[in-house]
Amino acid sequence: GIQVEQSPPDLILQEGANSTLRCNFSDSVNNLQWFHQNPWGQLINLFYIPSGTKQNGRLSATTVATERYSLLYISSSQTTDSGVYFCAGGGGFKTIFGAGTRLFVKA
Amino acid sequence: GAVVSQHPSWVICKSGTSVKIECRSLDFQATTMFWYRQFPKQSLMLMATSNEGSKATYEQGVEKDKFLINHASLTLSTLTVTSAHPEDSSFYICSARDPSGGVYEQYFGPGTRLTVT
Numbered sequence: 001g002i003q004v005e006q007s008p009p010d011l012i013l014q015e016g017a018n019s020t021l022r023c024n025f026s027d028s029v030n031n032l033q034w035f036h037q038n039p040w041g042q043l044i045n046l047f048y049i050p051s052g053t054k055q056n057g058r059l060s061a062t063t064v065a066t067e068r069y070s071l072l073y074i075s076s077s078q079t080t081d082s083g084v085y086f087c088a089g090g091g092g093f094k095t096i097f098g099a100g101t102r103l104f105v106k107a
Numbered sequence: 108g109a110v111v112s113q114h115p116s117w118v119i120c121k122s123g124t125s126v127k128i129e130c131r132s133l134d135f136q137a138t139t140m141f142w143y144r145q146f147p148k149q150s151l152m153l154m155a156t157s158n159e160g161s162k163a164t165y166e167q168g169v170e171k172d173k174f175l176i177n178h179a180s181l182t183l184s185t186l187t188v189t190s191a192h193p194e195d196s197s198f199y200i201c202s203a204r205d206p207s208g209g210v211y212e213q214y215f216g217p218g219t220r221l222t223v224t
Contacts, residue, residue, distance in 0.1 A: 030211065031211035031212070031213075033212060033213065035215075040217070041145070041198055041200070041217070041218045041220075042215070042217045042218065043200070043202075043215040045109075045212070045214065045215075048210070048211075048212040050211075086150065086151070088151075088213075090211075093139060093156055093164075094141075094153060094156060095141065095153070095202075095211075095213055096153065097143075097150045097151045097152075097153075098150065099149075099150045100150050
């Protein structure tokens with residue numbers, strides 16, 4: 001099955017800093033999403049991005065489908081950005097999750 | 108739009124009893140629903156995929172007789188943990204999608220925290 005690798009596993013930032021999270025897939029995917037899991041466990045949809053680039057406020061994402069990777073950019077980070085960021089994708093009906101990036105933003 | 112609810116949000120049960128968790132898509136028809144479980148500080152692991160009116164497809168290693176899934180309508184799927192044991196304690200999350208139009212975006216419920224004593 002498809003393998004999803006995320007990096008880095010952990011990230012500590014000073015408030016105001018920028019960061020890039022990466023997601024690599026072992027095979028082609030026809031759906032790719034980025035999520036933020038809040039402290040209560042709720043998964044918040046950030047981007048549905050099987051290809052191309054999207055932006056939403058301080059967040060943006062780029063997926064290069066031909067090279068099987070996706071990037072999530074966080075600019076001017078805030079303490080409320082802390083939490084776990086997951087990418088997930090699949091080639092058919094399934095969606096497989098990466099291990100996540102645990103982000104902590106210091107005030 | 109695209110709201111998925113789960114009930115209950117948490118449940119405590121005694122070992123040997125069964126627990127049913129409901130997952131509903133509130134404002135769209137979900138032809139496919141998924142069930143995941145998540146252990147503390149770990150990622151989400153797919154347990155099974157269900158399509159409305161069909162039997163669920165279980166991932167390798169998931170006991171279908173223990174985790175009964177019923178996707179009876181386009182807005183409701185249920186997961187029943189039968190004869191629960193302490194090792195079944197976990198965070199269970201459902202998701203739903205409507206791939207009409209070729210968009211495979213999934214929407215997640217808030218999760219159910221199960222504790223088996």
